[in-house]
Amino acid sequence: MKVLFVEDEPVLIEEMVDYFSTQGYLCESASTYARAEEKIETYNYDIVIIDIGLPDGSGMNLIPRVSRSSEETGIVIVSAKNSLTDKLEGLNLGADDYLTKPFYVEELNARLHALYRRKMLKGNRHIIFDDFVIDPLSKTLSFKNKEISLTKKEYQLLLYFIVNKERVVSKPSIAEHIWGDYFDQSDNFDAVYVHLMNLRKKLNQTSGKDYIKTVYGMGYRFSAA
């Protein structure tokens, strides 16, 4: 998958490019409106991530340009403004998703995956790890053709882990993914733990393997190996 990051903050570019490269994405970046415009005109990307606040122009204006050069390209807008008006405007212009800064790279990764499956794979490819198969259409998990019942949240959690496998994912990152970007919900950290333990048990009971490891003070890591 080929991804273009349009972002003026060098540290954020570095972090995103670093992480997404390890995830097997082909990453490119542009730190100004002009550079981004040039790249969009010249190359084809599967997904473009656009920060709205660029030093030499509004990322908003890049959206129609991307759509014009390739209809297939998925567009995710990133903004520090958390403005509903911006969000609606961006989605109207043809963006597929909207994310507010500060975000977790895992969350962006999950969004990219979902977008990629929806747009490029039309949602019909199964996700496989070891002997487990996830069907994103019916949102089910099976082990050697036997279905394992998961709650909606366990399913979301599992997908989040698989997309971000081998990465230590923190509790707030998980909470934000499952419950959304709401406020004042430190309570949900307990719920993260509850869901996590249930999911871990279910995976363990069917396969005999412990996929989810606790990393002290940091969060949890999912390893398929």
Add this chain to the structure above:
Amino acid sequence: MKLLTKTSLHYLCASLALLTIFGGLLFYLLKKDISAEIQEQLELQVDMISAEIRQGATIHYPLVDIVKTSKISPARFRDTLIYDHYQQLTEGYYALTETKQVKDEIYSITVLTAYIGWDEYSKTISYIFLGLGVLLAASGLVVNLLISRKIWRPFLMNLAVLKKHALSSKEELVLTGSDTDEFEDLKTVLLDFTLRAKKEYLGLQEFTENSSHELQTPISIIRARLENLGQTTLNEQSARYLKDAREALERLSKVNKSLLLLAKLSGEHFPDVQAISLSVLLTEQLQQLEELYESRKIDLKIHIEPCFIRASPHLVDIMLSNMLANQLKHSAVGAAISVKLNDSLIEFSNEGEPLPFAESDLFTRFVKGDQGKAGIGLGLSIVKKICLVHHWSIEYTYDKGIHLFQVRF
């Protein structure tokens, strides 16, 4: 008390006082004059009687009393009471007693004359003055009413406009002009005042929004770096430092996002207002928390009736999740929680200790109870603002160990 009532009352009091004083004065002067006149008349009568005695006539007049006496004493004019057979009551009379020397004899002559109905006089005077008072008051009232209709109109209209006007609204304040100087001055001052207040308000809001906005990027950078650091293998001490730093950053990020939202709630127009089913949104939110209720062994009572409102789903979601999170946060294990919804009201109640701070501070920013339970202290301010944006009322009561929040649409 209304201005009109107040001025009318004052006017009435003043009229009554003046009328009473002048009525009394009139009565007193009248009585004095008439008494003097009567005294003269009685003196004349005494003179005439003594003249008659001098001529040797026998005096037998009613209300005249003549006695022989031995010494001359000064004349005495006084009031006296005499019983009246006809009316069967005692009546007031003037009496003049004078001693006169006729030839060698000294006579004490007393003549009397009736008060000629002083009571009636005083009554008549009182009635006339009372009538005058009432008429003055009534005419004053009518004039006032007519004046207030016309002259006070711009003032009352402006008052109505001001009552409805919010500093946070983007609409300009439009006030009605008047040909009364004072009202025109008031209008100018008010317009100037609101303009300045508005400017300051917007400035403050802009400042909050801008500073929160500016903080988002550094927070993003710190978070990205810390998350990355978390991927590396750390010794126990470093891991602890990192954990603390991350938790603090998480908090900072939430506070900042909330402040940004609060600033937006004051200013921004919410473009996604639409008809939504509150019952559906609430059910979804409750499902999100299902496991938490279970793990905390909460005695949960839910009663949801269909409810459709016009609102921003984005904001309603935030409001519901804040209310539910607040409820849960302040409930002990096994406590009772209840959520009720009907077509005009949503209620959140939970068992718990009384508030550790004043009830009036409940919706104030950064007021929170137990630090250990560490919310960021903005949840309820946000809820209140969201209610304000939608013109809903929110009330809090605490009774018999139950905290109750009611939002009416």
